[in-house]
Amino acid sequence: MSYIAKPIARHPKLKRNALGLTHRDYEGAMSTLCAGCGHDSITAALIEACCEIDLPPHRIAKISGIGCSSKAPTYFIKQAHGFNSVHGRMPSVATGANLANRDLIYLGVSGDGDTASIGLGQFAHAVRRKLNMVYIVMNNGCYGLTKGQFSATNDRASPSKKGAPNPFDPIDLCQLAITLGAGFVARSFSGDKAQLKPLIKAAIHYNGFALLDVISPCVTFNNHAASTKGYEYVRAHNEALDRVDFVPLENEIRAELAAGETRDVLLHDGSTLRLNRLDADHDPEDADSALTAIRSRAARGEVATGLLYLDPAEQDLHATLGTTARPLNAMPMSELCPGADKLAAINAKFQ
Amino acid sequence: MMQKAEMARTVDAFSPARSRDGTPPTDTSDPQYFHKVVDCQYACPAHTPVPEYIRLIAQRRYADAYMLNWESNVFPGILGRVCDRPCEPACRRGRIEEKPVAICRLKRVAADNKGDVTERLPRVPFQKNGKRVALLGAGPASLTVARDLLPLGYHCVLFEKDPVGGGLMRSNIPAFRLPAKVLDEEVDLIYGLGVEKRFGEAVTSLKAVIDEGFDAVFVGTGAPKGKDLNVPGRAEADANVHIGIDFLTSVAFEHVDSIGKRVVVIGGGNTAMDCCRTALRLGAEKVMVTVRSPRKDMKASDWEIEDAEREGVPVLDNHNPAEFLVENGRLVGVRFDKMRAEYGADGRRKLIPTGESVVIECDDVLMAIGQDNAFPWIERDIGVEFDEWGMPAVDRTTFASTRPGVFFGGDAAWGPENIIWAVAHGHQAAISIDKHCRGEPITERPAPGANLVSQKMGIHEWSYSNDYDNGRRVPVPHADQVTALRNIKVEVELGYDEVLALKEAERCLNCDVQTVFEQPKCIECDACVDICPVDCITFTDNAPEPELRQMLRTPAENLEQPLYVSSDLPTGRVMVKDEDVCLHCGLCAERCPTGAWDMSKFMYVERQAAPVCQRHLDAYLD
Numbered sequence: 001m002s003y004i005a006k007p008i009a010r011h012p013k014l015k016r017n018a019l020g021l022t023h024r025d026y027e028g029a030m031s032t033l034c035a036g037c038g039h040d041s042i043t044a045a046l047i048e049a050c051c052e053i054d055l056p057p058h059r060i061a062k063i064s065g066i067g068c069s070s071k072a073p074t075y076f077i078k079q080a081h082g083f084n085s086v087h088g089r090m091p092s093v094a095t096g097a098n099l100a101n102r103d104l105i106y107l108g109v110s111g112d113g114d115t116a117s118i119g120l121g122q123f124a125h126a127v128r129r130k131l132n133m134v135y136i137v138m139n140n141g142c143y144g145l146t147k148g149q150f151s152a153t154n155d156r157a158s159p160s161k162k163g164a165p166n167p168f169d170p171i172d173l174c175q176l177a178i179t180l181g182a183g184f185v186a187r188s189f190s191g192d193k194a195q196l197k198p199l200i201k202a203a204i205h206y207n208g209f210a211l212l213d214v215i216s217p218c219v220t221f222n223n224h225a226a227s228t229k230g231y232e233y234v235r236a237h238n239e240a241l242d243r244v245d246f247v248p249l250e251n252e253i254r255a256e257l258a259a260g261e262t263r264d265v266l267l268h269d270g271s272t273l274r275l276n277r278l279d280a281d282h283d284p285e286d287a288d289s290a291l292t293a294i295r296s297r298a299a300r301g302e303v304a305t306g307l308l309y310l311d312p313a314e315q316d317l318h319a320t321l322g323t324t325a326r327p328l329n330a331m332p333m334s335e336l337c338p339g340a341d342k343l344a345a346i347n348a349k350f351q
Numbered sequence: 352m353m354q355k356a357e358m359a360r361t362v363d364a365f366s367p368a369r370s371r372d373g374t375p376p377t378d379t380s381d382p383q384y385f386h387k388v389v390d391c392q393y394a395c396p397a398h399t400p401v402p403e404y405i406r407l408i409a410q411r412r413y414a415d416a417y418m419l420n421w422e423s424n425v426f427p428g429i430l431g432r433v434c435d436r437p438c439e440p441a442c443r444r445g446r447i448e449e450k451p452v453a454i455c456r457l458k459r460v461a462a463d464n465k466g467d468v469t470e471r472l473p474r475v476p477f478q479k480n481g482k483r484v485a486l487l488g489a490g491p492a493s494l495t496v497a498r499d500l501l502p503l504g505y506h507c508v509l510f511e512k513d514p515v516g517g518g519l520m521r522s523n524i525p526a527f528r529l530p531a532k533v534l535d536e537e538v539d540l541i542y543g544l545g546v547e548k549r550f551g552e553a554v555t556s557l558k559a560v561i562d563e564g565f566d567a568v569f570v571g572t573g574a575p576k577g578k579d580l581n582v583p584g585r586a587e588a589d590a591n592v593h594i595g596i597d598f599l600t601s602v603a604f605e606h607v608d609s610i611g612k613r614v615v616v617i618g619g620g621n622t623a624m625d626c627c628r629t630a631l632r633l634g635a636e637k638v639m640v641t642v643r644s645p646r647k648d649m650k651a652s653d654w655e656i657e658d659a660e661r662e663g664v665p666v667l668d669n670h671n672p673a674e675f676l677v678e679n680g681r682l683v684g685v686r687f688d689k690m691r692a693e694y695g696a697d698g699r700r701k702l703i704p705t706g707e708s709v710v711i712e713c714d715d716v717l718m719a720i721g722q723d724n725a726f727p728w729i730e731r732d733i734g735v736e737f738d739e740w741g742m743p744a745v746d747r748t749t750f751a752s753t754r755p756g757v758f759f760g761g762d763a764a765w766g767p768e769n770i771i772w773a774v775a776h777g778h779q780a781a782i783s784i785d786k787h788c789r790g791e792p793i794t795e796r797p798a799p800g801a802n803l804v805s806q807k808m809g810i811h812e813w814s815y816s817n818d819y820d821n822g823r824r825v826p827v828p829h830a831d832q833v834t835a836l837r838n839i840k841v842e843v844e845l846g847y848d849e850v851l852a853l854k855e856a857e858r859c860l861n862c863d864v865q866t867v868f869e870q871p872k873c874i875e876c877d878a879c880v881d882i883c884p885v886d887c888i889t890f891t892d893n894a895p896e897p898e899l900r901q902m903l904r905t906p907a908e909n910l911e912q913p914l915y916v917s918s919d920l921p922t923g924r925v926m927v928k929d930e931d932v933c934l935h936c937g938l939c940a941e942r943c944p945t946g947a948w949d950m951s952k953f954m955y956v957e958r959q960a961a962p963v964c965q966r967h968l969d970a971y972l973d
């Protein structure tokens with residue numbers, strides 16, 4: 001952390017988006033995380049991505065659990081709605097909020113402890129229900145906030161800073177999410193904004209459950225030479241399966257890329273996801289292929305990154321439940337609460 | 352003396368081929384790299400360490416602040432009021448919000464509050480070295496040479512045609528901008544170092560001076576001839592048409608104390624502004640300034656124009672004087688042709704008459720259209736060469752003329768400039784004179800002193816105020832206008848009081864506290880990139896500089912500002928910092944987990960002839 005606030009002075013030639021805002025207008029409070037924490041870089045990527053796709057800051061809801069990662073929403077888009085909930089309970093709060101107001105964009109921010117330990121059950125059900133949200137795990141292989149204990153995503157081969165061995169195999173959240181039916185599953189690295197930013201943009205535009213598992217080194221507890229979640233290791237073992245470009249609705253799509261290598265996926269809302277495949281054997285629209293690609297890399301000690309799996313069907317919970325198209329806060333009281341007669345009629349059906 | 356930050360490491364053998372045609376790593380061991388980042392100091396002809404003295408003011412160490420100034424620029428009290436301040440347009444703050452730090456007015460604060468600094472000055476008498484130097488003209492250029500040479504034991508003889516010294520600072524800069532007391536104090540201080548004064552008599556022959564057997568002669572006689580305008584009626588109107596600088600001199604020496612009720616000033620430079628404001632104080636009721644060109648091309652500094660307008664003087668632009676109108680042998684007005692500016696494809700301006708003309712009635716005209724050099728008293732057969740326009744051939748570095756032992760400086764060298772340039776010339780000429788007298792080659796110049804010292808005090812603590820202050824430029828309070836216009840000796844600007852000064856001082860960005868990058872420590876975590884409030888830092892593939900400038904987070908379009916480029920990082924990329932609008936807030940260094948960035952104070956001192964005149968400055972080196 002720093003003692004001074006980030007100066008309000010900004011570069012006089014900063015780019016403005018369609019709303020007339022600069023990326024500095026998407027900032028939050030000054031981060032209190034450790035200097036060099038990967039979480040801050042993910043925060044910066046979120047700031048830039050949201051600015052670049054012209055999101056109105058007040059149409060965003062940031063929801064998190066507990067952990068250094070879960071503190072991060074304070075550090076971006078201060079005009080957005082926010083709910084810093086209970087450890088592992090971000091998915092329930094996000095579900096409730098989303099059902100009440102489907103018009104907001106839900107950014108769930110969690111950690112590997114928050115998601116893969118205490119919150120694993122909540123996570124699984126949010127995925128299974130295909131909640132329309134972006135679920136970001138800032139994954140550092142440890143509980144940063146409580147001084148670096150192993151988390152459930154830490155690799156077996158990766159000892160603690162003091163050398164204690166890790167006896168358990170990791171939970172791979174991407175594999176889990178694919179198995180549970182997530183529509184959009186990607187892995188990235190806090191130190192690679194070029195890869196991360198387009199993935200964030202695409203995940204936001206995806207209608208359904210989008211998981212971003214972002215490896216995010218904990219400089220204080222898990223960035224030592226033997227760690228598999230440190231900057232050096234991830235840089236050396238990062239295998240991108242593809243490069244994603246996000247092409248918003250308004251932008252004309254260029255069609256000059258070589259066939260076979262590049263695939264354009266038209267998203268539900270009219271924007272396009274351009275996939276530049278680097279691994280010919282990996283078909284991101286096929287769950288088995290995606291799982292194989294991830295596992296084969298993991299077996300070699302490599303980390304598969306990029307857009308791992310994408311279900312172009314884009315199904316979300318509201319469609320499944322057939323809920324009303326209008327957010328609850330936009331409904332007149334007479335519709336929200338139709339009265340005792342209606343209630344009696346409903347109750348009668350269950351008798 | 353430079354503590355190299357191991358920056359200029361050679362590119363590793365394994366680094367990708369692209370870096371070979373990329374921009375080479377910045378060589379920060381060259382003191383000019385960091386010097387240029389200190390925009391104000393770099394722009395100051397005397398390279399005054401501006402941020403350092405502003406910090407001293409912020410600590411209320413006024414005498415210390417004064418001495419750093421005195422050692423660099425000799426006349427802090429004077430310059431704190433009337434300097435042309437090339438530092439201010441250069442100030443980085445002006446590129447971040449619109450107004451630069453009031454550097455000049457802060458200098459005045461140091462001078463106003465310094466107290467007694469006698470103990471800190473070089474002590475007289477000095478051990479004489481037996482050499483004699485003639486200094487012609489007692490303006491700031493010669494006075495600077497005297498200050499630099501006296502402590503080395505030179506016997507300096509100051510020749511001046513006027514009965515008092517100070518040059519144009521005395522005879523032309525009006526007392527309402529520069530009170531005599533302030534001028535006297537700093538000029539007397541140099542006299543106090545032991546000058547021999549030969550005042551009240553013009554030098555009429557350089558040969559005669561040389562024949563007196565001086566070891567060296569410095570010509571600092573300025574550009575004393577005001578330009579005239581030959582248009583119809585000039586001769587007939589002569590009694591009421593005055594050359595601006597001669598008029599100001601007559602007022603300064605109290606030979607003139609009145610002027611007509613309606614006065615027209617011709618010319619758009621600073622002299623015109625002093626003329627109109629002086630006329631007001633001599634009782635003129637209607638004064639206007641007329642200038643041939645469009646207003647935006649006027650030579651006068653913006654603040655001088657503002658001051659004149661504030662006192663009720665209108666500026667009429669595009670007015671080209673065509674005729675002095677005389678009736679019954681007396682000036683009654685001036686006829687002007689209205690002009691229009693046209694700019695050619697090459698950007699060159701042409702003034703074209705619109706066909707319209709106007710008459711402005713007046714009783715007196717003050718002509719302020721420029722100054723010329725005049726050296727009728729320098730014989731053309733004594734080895735001092737002149738060009739076809741009558742200007743001496745002077746070396747830009749050594750200030751030597753074509754005759755060994757004869758040097759020029761100040762306005763005498765290349766025409767009218769300003770005080771701070773005269774001082775800078777004086778320092779360099781003194782070095783040359785000293786070397787000449789010692790029989791050393793004058794072309795070998797002393798290297799500047801420089802050093803770089805970390806300002807880190809703790810994890811989030813720096814020895815300077817790194818927090819960005821969002822305050823706007825603090826206006827300087829003025830004397831009541833009615834009183835000021837009634838008395839020519841009342842100083843218009845009151846200067847900052849302590850409260851205002853401390854407020855203004857906080858606006859300084861401390862550009863001398865440099866961001867120093869140590870490539871081997873960087874783990875490329877992006878923390879510095881993310882935190883930088885002004886998007887200065889980019890990690891990118893390397894490329895030739897023009898391309899690289901376009902590849903940054905915000906394109907580096909200010910080509911006057913350098914890029915700081917690292918050697919190749921482990922990912923094959925380089926760190927590029929655009930120095931342009933860096934706030935020197937230190938957040939990059941605070942957020943860097945490995946200490947790859949540090950905030951280090953860079954001191955830069957240009958060497959003068961006499962080390963004893965740089966004791967305070969020297970203390971900052973090593």
Ligand SMILES: Cc1cc2nc3c(=O)[nH]c(=O)nc-3n(C[C@H](O)[C@H](O)[C@H](O)COP(=O)(O)OP(=O)(O)OC[C@H]3O[C@@H](n4cnc5c(N)ncnc54)[C@H](O)[C@@H]3O)c2cc1C
Pocket residue numbers: 433434435487488489490491492493510511512513516517518519520523524552553554555571572573574575596599621622625728760761762763767768769770771773
């Ligand atoms: C009206 C006016 C206002 C100005 N305002 C400012 C300002 O606000 N800020 C600023 O920085 N600059 C200002 N300047 C410019 C500044 O005053 C000069 O650039 C500066 O004084 C030049 O210094 P110098 O030592 O070269 O010569 P000068 O100051 O011109 O001194 C030369 C001296 O030599 C003497 N001399 C000349 N010929 C002889 C001779 N033959 N024998 C003996 N003595 C001789 C002269 O009497 C004079 O005293 C102003 C100039 C004018 C005309």
Ligand SMILES: Cc1ncc(C[n+]2csc(CCOP(=O)(O)OP(=O)(O)O)c2C)c(N)n1
Pocket residue numbers: 066067068069070087110111112113114115118138140142143144145146151
């Ligand atoms: C119910 C509950 N149990 C335990 C804790 C203690 N606790 C706080 S944060 C945390 C782990 C956070 O780890 P992670 O989600 O990975 O976040 P990180 O700090 O690593 O970013 C734990 C166990 C708690 N706050 N609440």
Ligand code: SF4
Pocket residue numbers: 032033034036037038039068069140144145217218219220221
């Ligand atoms: S403890 Fe680790 S995870 Fe938490 S802020 Fe520090 S570096 Fe980041």
Ligand code: SF4
Pocket residue numbers: 866882883884885886887888928932933934935936937938939940
């Ligand atoms: S000091 Fe560092 S963080 Fe601050 S503006 Fe300059 S480069 Fe950016």
Ligand code: SF4
Pocket residue numbers: 036872873874875876877878879880939942943944945946947948
């Ligand atoms: S914060 Fe430090 S280690 Fe991280 S990228 Fe910047 S200089 Fe490198």
Ligand SMILES: [Mg+2]
Pocket residue numbers: 067069111112113138139140141142143144151
């Ligand atoms: Mg964690």
